[in-house]
Structure formats: C-alpha cells, structure tokens
Amino acid sequence: MARPVVKKQDIENAAIRLFATKGLAQTTVKDIASEAGVTEGALYRHYPGKNAMAWQLFCREIEKFSIELGKRMFEQGAPLAARVEASVRFIFEYYGRYPVQFAFILLTQHGFPEEKILDVASNPIDMVERFVDEAVRAGEIPAMNATLASGLVLGLVLQVMVMHRYDRLEIDNAVIDDVVGAAKRILMIG
Amino acid sequence: MARPVVKKQDIENAAIRLFATKGLAQTTVKDIASEAGVTEGALYRHYPGKNAMAWQLFCREIEKFSIELGKRMFEQGAPLAARVEASVRFIFEYYGRYPVQFAFILLTQHGFPEEKILDVASNPIDMVERFVDEAVRAGEIPAMNATLASGLVLGLVLQVMVMHRYDRLEIDNAVIDDVVGAAKRILMIG
Amino acid sequence: MARPVVKKQDIENAAIRLFATKGLAQTTVKDIASEAGVTEGALYRHYPGKNAMAWQLFCREIEKFSIELGKRMFEQGAPLAARVEASVRFIFEYYGRYPVQFAFILLTQHGFPEEKILDVASNPIDMVERFVDEAVRAGEIPAMNATLASGLVLGLVLQVMVMHRYDRLEIDNAVIDDVVGAAKRILMIG
Amino acid sequence: MARPVVKKQDIENAAIRLFATKGLAQTTVKDIASEAGVTEGALYRHYPGKNAMAWQLFCREIEKFSIELGKRMFEQGAPLAARVEASVRFIFEYYGRYPVQFAFILLTQHGFPEEKILDVASNPIDMVERFVDEAVRAGEIPAMNATLASGLVLGLVLQVMVMHRYDRLEIDNAVIDDVVGAAKRILMIG
C-alpha cells in the first residue's frame, strides 16, 4: 500500500557517492549509513560487508558502462573512425549523465585489497586493447603495439575527466572534439 | 666500522616504499617502523605525525623531480621538439632509476585529506600547462586549449607507467619512442 | 498430503540440537531459524526471546528426564542395589536414545546468566542427594555425607558421557556394568 | 627507578578471574580492561587477541598444574596407594591455594572454538590414563579399562570442586579423606 521502503537503493546510492568522493578506504560504514539515513547494521542485510559491497557495486557499474561502450566500439558495419568517435563521445556522455557512478568506477579501480579479476566483457581496458588489435589485423591502421596504444588512448581520455573533477578543466563540445581528434591521431586514423 | 646510524633515512626510505606500494592510508606507522627497523615512537622524533611526514616527503620528492624535468622542458635555446622529446625521455629515465619514489609521487598525489597546494615550480602539471601556453604564444604550435593539451600529454605518459606497474606492459626503447611520437602528435609538433 | 506445518516443533528441535552442539551463547537466533527452515522473527511468535526459550526447553527436558529417573530411583519395594543399578542403566539408556536432549541438559546446565532455580522434582542433583539421605536414615548404607556422596556418584556417571562426547571412550555393556559397580562401591552397597 | 608499571600482570590476572567466573565467551575485552584498570587496546600490546590470550593463559596454567601433579602421581619408589593419595590431596591443595586459576582451567577447558590439542605432559586427563595403564601393567591393580577408570576418578574429584563452586558443599579434611577413599575404591587399591 505505502511506499515499499526499499532502503537498499538508498544505501547503494550513498555508498557509490561516498566511494567516488572520498575513496573506498576513507569511507566508513557509518558514513554510508548516515548518508543513506539508516543505521550501520542495515548494510549487512544486503551485503556481507563493506568491501564486498564495493566490489559488487563496482562490477555492476562497470558492466553497465562496458556493455554500452562495447556497442559503440564494435558496432557491426560501422567504419573505424566512426566507431572511435562514437566511443569517445559516449564516454563523455556517460560521464555527464552519471558523474558519480563514473567517478566511482574511475577511482575505485585500484583500491581493492586483493587484485580481483574482471572478465573481458566487463573490462574497458581489455576491450580497447582488443579493438586496437582487431583494427591492426584488419589492416585498418598501421601495425602498432596494441597494449601500448590502448593505454595511450585511455590515459588521454580519462585524464580529461580527472582534470574536470579537480576543477582544472571545463568540458565542452570543443574539448570533446579535441579529444576525439587526439585519439584518432594516436591510432593513426584518418 | 659500523655504519653511521642514520635512522631518519631508514624511516623515510621505508615510508616512501610503503606509501608507493600500499598507499598512504593503508600504511600504518607500525608498518613503517617495522620496515625501518625502529619502533613506532621514533618517527615522532623527526616528524610531527604520519600525514605530515608523507606530505613533506611528497613535496621533497616532487620538487627533486620537477626541477630536473623543468631543466629539460625549458632548456634555453633548444628547439621545441627536442625539449618535448628530452622531457618525455627524462620521465621514463627517472621512473627507471627511482621507481619507488616515482610511484610514490604518482599514487600519493590525490591521497591527502586536505587539498594542499603545491607551488608552481614543484608542480609538473602546471609546468606542462605553462610549456604549452608559451609554445602557442611563440607560434611554435597551433592555437590550442593549453590546459587540455597538457592534460592529454600527461595522461598519455603517466598511463604507460600505470600499466607497467600493473604488469600489463613492458617498457622498452620502442615503447618510449612511440610515446614521444604520440606526445608530439598531440601537440601538433613536426 | 503435505506434512502439517508445525514450525514450533522445528524451531525447538533446531534450538536443542544447536544448544547441545555449540552452547547457548554461541548459538544465534539466525542459526536456529536457518536450521529450522524459518526466519528469525518466527521464534518470537512462540517465545519471548532466545534465553527464555532456552530456559523453558531446559526445564521441559530436564523434567521429562527427572520424572523417569525418579521412578527408578524411588521404586516402591525394590531393594537399594536394584534401584541404584536401574537408575544408572536408565541414564545410559536415556543418553543413548536422546543424545541431543541429554547433551543439551548436561551442557546448558551452567550457562544461564541469572542463577535460576529448579524445583526439587525436576532436579536430578537434589534427587540423588535425597536418595542417599534416605538410604542412610533407613540404615541401608553406612552414615556418610549425603551431599558429597551424591556428587561423587553423579560426577562418576556424567564424566563417562563427557568422555563419550569427546570421543575418548566408547560406551558398551561392559562399561555400563563397570559404572554400576563403581556407583555401588561409592555408596558402600553390597 | 620507579615501579616498572607492568600492567601485563594486571591484565592476565583480570582475564583469568573473569574467564573463571563468567566463561570465555561471556567475558568481553572491555570487562578485562576495566577490571585491570587499563583501556581496551592495552591487551593487544601483549596478545594478538582475546581468544589467543585465553588459550595461552590456559596452556600456561594447566602446565603449571600438570607438572606438579605429575610429580606426585609418578613419584619414583612410592607405593601406588601413596601416590594416589598424594595426587588427590594435591589437587585439593592446589584448588585451595589457586581457586581462580583452577576454576579457569576447569571451566575454560571445553570453551575453545577450535579443538586445540595439548601435549601429554600438560594434560591431566592423559596423565591419569597413563597412570592407570601402568598400574595395571605392573600388576598393582586388577585389569581394567584404563580410559574408563581414569574418567571415573577424574569425574569424582572434579565434581567435588564444581559443587563447592556452586556452594552446595563445603570442603574440609573429612571430605578430602572421603574422596581419597573413593578414588582408591574405584581403582581397586587396598
């Protein structure tokens, strides 16, 4: 009858927001509970613990992002340049629409105590590497170290977001155009 | 005959090594003391506390690095392309020679609770931005968003180190050549 | 066709089994609910709380046991030696038939926070003491400290069960015969 | 110069007293700290944790007791009856002199989560069993189940202490004489 009172959502939202802002280790369970308007123990009804929750949320968010990114990056029949452009633009769109979730993915990435493994489909880094590798094999771009090239492109794009988060750079269409161009130049496209 | 007991050195080395490996927040005073072969209280003979020590070490290390980098980046009379190339190569050399210190700078960067400010001379990010700005003004490269361009170049270079630290990429001369090339292309040099 | 849903029974059985195995304090309400196939709240439909339930079950089980034991111990017209023998054998029979319930009685005995009192009829310790006392008064055995003698006999018998639970001793007819003999010797019978 | 301020002793004494009184699981670290007049963290300077401390103290106390008991039980050249008598009397003496430590040994015995193993020399139960076994082999007492006999004797003696702790029985010389007699009768001595 009344609102189902699903505080799990509140907890997850609070957690993602705080992890993105303060980092995993610096965010306490009390912080999360307080931000979500519940008590500390409530978290443990839905997750086995703080780190486990962070990891699950991380996987979920990165998978949502990766699936969408993959659609652009490997769109059937689209030319290489268009796929690069669509991918880069998508990343910025996603960042604009879900800034908190994106920052969470970006920053939490290296914060997990045990080096857990993501499968390829949920892993943008592997995805970009595969993209470059296939383009080289198809003769669409010159031979190059695919691992290196994927790193260069990713570093390029992500650094822009980092600068934005630290208020060093405003992101507008011109900036995005520049990043698209830079990515293409790294990959020797066009 | 016994080596002079310079425990401050031991403490600093241990701290940098651990900060670089585990991160600031994840490194305890006990860790540092144990790694340095002293007891916990000894640290407080030389520094007011853990975070203060980390900040001082961070400033010292980043200044050492920045001064050397600045010499290459702004070498009087040298042509732009040569300065870019020398700068990128220097970063890799520095990383090769002082991997721990470099990782410390790289990773600790965003780990300080209060947003402390570095002066320009000790700040590679500002330095690169100034470099691009001056090159544009001098007409050596086309007009571009200097902040953005500096971010792109830095993102490019640093991501290579990140990948190396995560064992995704081996760094050899070919890789460095590629990074140099990529940086030049970003800056529209040559 | 489905079995009648008597969840109270399930809860009680689960509780006794767990209390006997892990102890009162180490058994959580969640343990009990999970073992019984219900949820945590269900317990509170039938009992005011965990400890109250334990105490009620303890009283019920010890009373069932005590009534039967009392019949053997104070059987009208039977000679003393026969009553001792029947009582000891009954304890072993009961232990063999209801090992969980017996272990529950044995181990939970001293686990209740507040020193609750059992009435005499439900209290084997008092019962044994009364038995010895009456036997002395009747001149069937020499004068002795009844409290002490009852303790010695009980200690004797119960320790055998403890050893069995810890897999130090197998209980067979020869063992039971020996215990009967030992009890008689303690009480100077025969 | 001044008193060394060894609070470790205070902590251990407080812990043993509380473990003996309330049991291991029911005793909190806060209880121990408060009883010892220190703060909670102090415990962790000397022990890795509550349970580890309990286990170390348990081993230490049971070893102290066992060594002394062993001297009486296996005294070279002494006749069997004298050794039994000396052993039983020693147990009561020890209980009278160190009631807290003894109760701690007695009650904590089965409270450890993981079934840890004590070596034979520190294990009164094994010791009594060996005693009976050797006496049978030497022809000093009739053939009997050594495990059972040792259990009977131990159950006998310890139950007296349990009753004393629950204020059901006062222990005086007459009681001790009776227990000595009972033990001998169980073992068919004299």
Add this chain to the structure above:
DNA sequence: CATGAATGAGCCTTCATTCAT
C-alpha cells in the same frame, strides 16, 4: 502466523599519537 529489513547496543580489533623510562 510468518517475513525479513531495520534497529541499536555492543563486541573485537586497529591505529595515530603520547609519554614515562
């Protein structure tokens, strides 16, 4: 009657920092 999310108090443990020695 049953459910299970939520509570709130408490538990064990960690850790930067202090201070008597």
Add this chain to the structure above:
DNA sequence: GATGAATGAAGGCTCATTCAT
C-alpha cells in the same frame, strides 16, 4: 634520541529484538 606500553577514538561487524508488511 629511542623505546614500547598505554591511550582513546574510531572502525567493521554481530546479534537479539522489533515491526511494517
């Protein structure tokens, strides 16, 4: 200068119990 026991404030987590559904 150095030591290391002690502090005190969290921190993550558990659990008996309550209550809206």
